[in-house]
Amino acid sequence: REKPVVLCGINIYICGSLQGGVNDEITLTAYIIIALLKIPLPVTHSVVRNALFCLETAAGEKENHVYTKALMAYAFALAGREEKRKALLGSLEKEAVKKDGSVHWQRPGKEPQVDLPYYRYRAPSAEVEMTAYVLLAHLTTQPAPSQEELSFASLIAKWISGQQNPSGGFSSTQ
Numbered sequence: 001r002e003k004p005v006v007l008c009g010i011n012i013y014i015c016g017s018l019q020g021g022v023n024d025e026i027t028l029t030a031y032i033i034i035a036l037l038k039i040p041l042p043v044t045h046s047v048v049r050n051a052l053f054c055l056e057t058a059a060g061e062k063e064n065h066v067y068t069k070a071l072m073a074y075a076f077a078l079a080g081r082e083e084k085r086k087a088l089l090g091s092l093e094k095e096a097v098k099k100d101g102s103v104h105w106q107r108p109g110k111e112p113q114v115d116l117p118y119y120r121y122r123a124p125s126a127e128v129e130m131t132a133y134v135l136l137a138h139l140t141t142q143p144a145p146s147q148e149e150l151s152f153a154s155l156i157a158k159w160i161s162g163q164q165n166p167s168g169g170f171s172s173t174q
Contacts, residue, residue: 026058030071037078052079059084066095066105070130073137085137092134093152102159103152104131128163128170131156 033051041048055072058064064072073088096103106127123131138153139145145153163170 024065024068026055026064027068027071029054029058030068030075033075034071034078037075043079048079052076052081056081056084059088066092066108067126067130070105070133070137074133074140077137077140080142082141085141089134089137098155101155102162103155104159105134122163122165125170128160131160135160 029051033048033055036045036048036051037043043049043052052075055075058068059072059076069088069092073085073092076082076084076088092105095105097106104123104127106123135153135156138149138156141149160170
């Protein structure tokens with residue numbers, strides 16, 4: 001059921017299933033700013049400008065959830081805010097799970113599952129989503145991503161491709 005939410009002074013309706021396991025104003029603002037920038041509304045539009053200001057204020061907070069950081073990094077990438085994008089990606093890299101030549105992110109407190117002999121574990125949808133947002137943040141930059149960013153992005157893409165189900169799709173709420 002949709003519920004009204006006020007984000008940075010804007011009345012909007014958000015469906016509860018689009019929250020990726022995080023339910024706070026900053027995460028929802030990041031979702032909305034990504035959607036507005038993809039329309040595309042210009043960064044100079046008052047709604048976009050005000051929402052970006054809210055995200056910039058929140059970006060420096062230490063207690064941001066990894067999912068929220070991933071969304072904010074992508075939002076800043078779309079907005080062309082390179083310093084904020086790079087700072088968030090640097091923070092996210094410190095929280096990355098680097099295993100078997102791939103990179104991904106998992107929710108705090110979630111223990112990774114082990115692969116069994118005849119069963120291959122696939123990550124929960126929120127982890128696939130946040131890892132995909134980090135990948136998008138790495139690849140959405142002007143000028144084009146550096147060779148170092150592309151190399152790191154390939155490690156992320158490797159993990160994401162390993163999460164495909166037998167039909168080629170992914171577990172996701174999106």
